[in-house]
Amino acid sequence: MAIDDLLAVLADGEFHSGEALGEQLGVSRAAVWKQLKKLEQLGVTLHSVKGRGYRLPDTLVLLDEERISAALDPSVRRQLTSIQRSLILESTNATAMAESLRGDRHGCLYLAEQQTAGRGRRGRPWISPFGRNLYFSLCWTFSGGAAALEGLSLLVGLAVSQGLADMGIEDVQLKWPNDLLRQRRKLAGILLEMSGDASGQCQVVIGVGINVAMSKETAAAIDQPWCDLSDRAVPVDRNQLLAAVLNRLLPGLQRFSREGFEPFRAAWMARDAFAGESVVLSTPRHQIEGRCLGVDRSGALLLQTEQGQQAFHGGEVSLRGAP
Incomplete structure (x- = not known):
């Protein structure tokens, strides 16, 4: 039994006894107990009530490759080589960078429910609780070397803000060079890392972190003003949000590869915080x-x-x- 299997049952937010979980998953109660302990070690809060069993405090919807793919525009879906979701990674960027050093990973997307060593700019940690936010990295190949990448982080930020607007979240502003803000508080960040030929063909790992529903306990470690999307009347579906961002980002990257940042300048400045x-x-x-x-x-x-x-x-x- 994998943790994914257990989470899939608990995701309804209802109580499930250890015996019922064991029967449904085809394992012993001892095996269920071990996996429940692993969830707690991941930082997943569980409510336990004697005589009723275990439940998650909130309905948990995990990232799902099929749901993401189904929400993508067909032209965007064709541009993605693969979608690789992990429960836990040190960081999606580190995984994508390691993979890109082994060969061309153009169009490969890496997702994680939790990062144990998520990074922001200037080496700062990116707080990454389990199943709460959105952490992803996309490998993309460019020709023309580092000089052709000027303005790339701004294009990525613009695409993320447009994807958020498509989800009805229209009060997002951009802070140069790669932050997204709501009410002057940080909502999302971008981290770009390059490998390959600095003067020729190179691969860029585009890392994005978006605060969706940060827990107050985890947020205590953040050392700057921050915000998330938990004030929305309807909870934000991370699968839908990721698809909305990708539907903006991939066409933007294609045009950026041909024309650079200049065609996006006016739209970026319209959102300049x-x-x-x-x-x-x-x-x-x-x-x-x-x-x-x-x-x-x-x-x-x-x-x-x-x-x-x-x-x-x-x-x-x-x-x-x-x-």
Whole structure:
């Protein structure tokens, strides 16, 4: 019996006795008990009531390759080489990077219910509780080397925001270079990692994390203002959300490969969280204050500073509103 099998039964949110679980799954009560303990070790909350059995506190819908595929546009589905879902990974990006070093993994999608070592930009941890949020990484091959990737993180952020809008979540803004915000709090982040020829064909792992229904206990470890989608009147189905994002992202990547970031610039700036505002840009060596003027055709941040208009590209930088 796999944990997936046990979760599939408990996912209805109803009480199930150990005996009933054993009968339904064809195993002993001792085997059921061991798997229940594994769930607790994963951080999955279980309610146990003597005489009634065990239940999940909320209805749990796991990521499902078939449900995701069924919700994809046919043209998008054809572009995906594979969808590989895991219960637990150190990180989807690390798995995708390891796979891409073994050969071309263009169009391969990696999902996880939980990450034990999820990463954000600048080496920060990405809090990744089990079955609560969305963590995925997509391998995509580009020609033209690193120079052809300018603005890629902005395109990905735009596509994610458009997918969210297609799900009725329209109050999402973009923070340069790769964060998504709601009410100035972080909803999602993007991490890009490249392998291959820096001046020729290369593979990029596009990692995305979206907070869907973060538990308060887990969220205590987050060291910055954050938000999720738990305020929605109808709970967000992660399978539908992932499909909506992919339906925007893959066509966007195809066009980006041909035309670069410039065709997406106006749409990105329409969602710019700091448009026209005073901001502080921090680099490893300096802090630069200025007024945000959006981005140029390559995706570089434009600031009006005391020295005039300046353009800043991605890297080890951080942007925040001025005090």
